[in-house]
Structure formats: C-alpha cells, structure tokens
Amino acid sequence: MLKVDHLNASYGEMQVLKSISITVEQGSIVSVVGSNGVGKTTLLKAISGIIPSKGIISFDGEVLNGLPPHRIVGRGIIHVPEGRKIFPDMSVIENLMMGAFLHRNTCKQNLDRVFELFPRLAERRKQSGGTLSGGEQQMLAIGRGLMANPRLLLLDEPSLGLSPIFTDTVFRTIEQIRKSGVTVLLVEQNVFRSLSISDQAYVITNGSVVLNGSGRELLENPEVKRAFLGR
Numbered sequence: 001m002l003k004v005d006h007l008n009a010s011y012g013e014m015q016v017l018k019s020i021s022i023t024v025e026q027g028s029i030v031s032v033v034g035s036n037g038v039g040k041t042t043l044l045k046a047i048s049g050i051i052p053s054k055g056i057i058s059f060d061g062e063v064l065n066g067l068p069p070h071r072i073v074g075r076g077i078i079h080v081p082e083g084r085k086i087f088p089d090m091s092v093i094e095n096l097m098m099g100a101f102l103h104r105n106t107c108k109q110n111l112d113r114v115f116e117l118f119p120r121l122a123e124r125r126k127q128s129g130g131t132l133s134g135g136e137q138q139m140l141a142i143g144r145g146l147m148a149n150p151r152l153l154l155l156d157e158p159s160l161g162l163s164p165i166f167t168d169t170v171f172r173t174i175e176q177i178r179k180s181g182v183t184v185l186l187v188e189q190n191v192f193r194s195l196s197i198s199d200q201a202y203v204i205t206n207g208s209v210v211l212n213g214s215g216r217e218l219l220e221n222p223e224v225k226r227a228f229l230g231r
Contacts, residue, residue, distance in 0.1 A: 001026040001183055002047070002077075002152060007055035009039075009046045016042045017053070018207040024152065024200075029174065029184045031194040031215065033228065034204035040187040041082055043204075044154045047185075048072055048079040059152070074102060076151030082160065082187075084141040088130025092121055095129050095140055099147030106149060113180075114143040117173055135166030142173065152183045159190050171197060191228040195219045 002024035009017040016039045024030045032040050046053040049069040057064045064072055078099075086095050096114060100107045115122035118139040124132065129140055138158055145153055155174065159167040171193050178184055188194035195201055198215030203224065211218065218224045 001060060002185070003056070003058045004043070004047065005056040005058075007043070007046060007053055007057065009042050009051055009053040011042075011051075016207050017046065019055070020204070020207070020209055022202050022209065022212075024183060024185050026183055027178070027181065028199040029178050029186060029197055029215075031186045031188060031198040031201040032204060033188065033191045033194060033201060033218075035227075036189075038204045039207040040204055041156055042207075044079060044081075044156050044185070044187055048077060048154060050079070073148060076149065077154065078145045078148045078150035078152070079154040080141050080145040080156065080158065082156040084137045086129040086137055086140050086144070088128065090129055091126050092129060092132070092140060093125045096121075096144055096147050099144035101148075103147070103149045107147070110147045110149065114146050117146070117176060118143055133166075135162050135169065138162060138166065138170060139173075142170075142177075146177070146182075150182050152185060153177060154185050154187075156187045157189055158186075159188060159193070167193070191224070192219070195224075 004020060004022045007017050007020045020043060032043060034040055045051045047057055049067055049072045059075055059077060096111060100110060120136060121139055121143055132140060158170045174184055175197055186194055195215040195218050201215050201218050202209050203211040
C-alpha cells in the first residue's frame with residue numbers, strides 16, 4: 001500500500017532522515033519507534049507532504065513526492081499530528097466537521113462512526129475543544145482524522161501525556177480502527193504498547209532504520225528490551 005524507499009529529509013543543513021525505507025501493507029498496523037529526536041515525526045511529515053524530501057514515497061503505486069498536502073489527503077492519507085492541534089475555540093462538532101471538508105456526502109455516516117468509537121465526544125458535542133481534557137482532545141483529534149475517510153491513518157504520539165485510562169482507550173481504538181479496514185502507521189513513545197498491537201515495526205536511530213520485524217519479534221529482541229523496555 002505505502003512504500004517509502006531511501007527517503008532523506010532535512011531541516012536546513014541538518015539532515016534528519018537518512019535513506020529510510022519502510023513498507024506498510026494494507027490492513028496492517030505498522031509502528032515506528034525510537035528515542036526522541038531520531039526522525040519519527042519527520043517521517044510522517046514527509047509522507048503527508050508537510051516537508052520536502054528526497055527518495056521515493058509511493059501509495060498504491062503512485063509516487064507522492066512533490067504533491068501538496070491537500071492532494072495527499074485526497075488520496076486517503078490522513079495525518080493526526082503530535083500535540084493534537086485541535087481548534088480550541090471551536091466546538092467538538094465544529095472540529096469534527098473540519099475533517100470532513102472533502103467528504104460532505106458521507107459526513108453523517110462518518111460522524112456516527114466517530115461517536116460510536118468515542119461516546120464521550122457525543123456527550124460533549126457542543127463543548128469548546130479547548131475545555132476538554134487531554135484525553136478527550138486526543139479522541140477529538142483522531143475523530144477529526146476519521147471524518148476524512150482515511151485509507152491510511154498516520155498517528156503521531158497519540159498517547160503522549162495521557163493517563164493510563166485514556167492510554168488504554170487510545171490503543172483499543174487503534175485496534176478497532178484497523179478492524180474497520182483502515183491501515184495505521186503509528187509513531188508512539190510507548191514502545192511496549194505499540195509493538196504489542198503491531199503487525200510490523202521499525203526501530204529508528206539517528207534518522208536510519210536499524211531494526212525491523214513483526215511487533216512480537218521486536219518485543220523479544222534483546223536490543224529493544226535493553227534500549228526501550230528496561231529489561
């Protein structure tokens with residue numbers, strides 16, 4: 001479905017991604033893990049067209065390099081950014097509708113789907129986004145992404161700063177999203193939880209892929225246990 005081949009990306013003179021290659025199969029959850037600052041967020045930004053890159057990014061065989069972000073969204077690749085980036089002065093329902101601008105014809109169906117996943121958002125539909133808790137804002141950010149009819153959902157640190165209860169909710173939701181037919185590319189600082197639900201995973205260090213395999217294989221890998229799981 002998605003193939004990233006020898007991807008390089010820089011901020012000014014600082015090279016962040018160094019010949020990264022990953023593959024995301026349709027219907028899978030794929031995780032990208034690594035320490036802070038190694039290029040995980042940069043990878044998602046390059047895929048969604050937010051920053052320029054060199055190398056090849058292809059989706060269903062079509063090269064995406066050089067396409068503006070709105071054209072990539074139109075292909076079905078939806079990016080839920082780190083930090084949620086909701087509109088704090090707009091209501092829950094208004095935030096969700098911002099995700100539906102390309103799919104007004106399926107808006108009601110998608111809204112019902114979001115409210116089924118996140119009943120709390122339905123209860124707070126008229127409440128301003130900025131008054132929600134951190135966990136509720138993350139639900140809203142994911143819900144807004146789902147309103148865009150994603151085929152591939154890019155999730156950047158969805159559990160960051162959340163309580164254990166909301167973290168559990170987020171990971172259960174990711175599995176439900178995959179079961180609904182949406183492919184997920186996940187960047188996540190909770191390495192154990194992300195690998196536990198992943199079909200495939202990649203470990204990035206200093207802008208390069210250093211390990212890859214199934215989520216289960218990497219959970220049992222001694223290097224991963226030592227570096228990320230404290231074992």
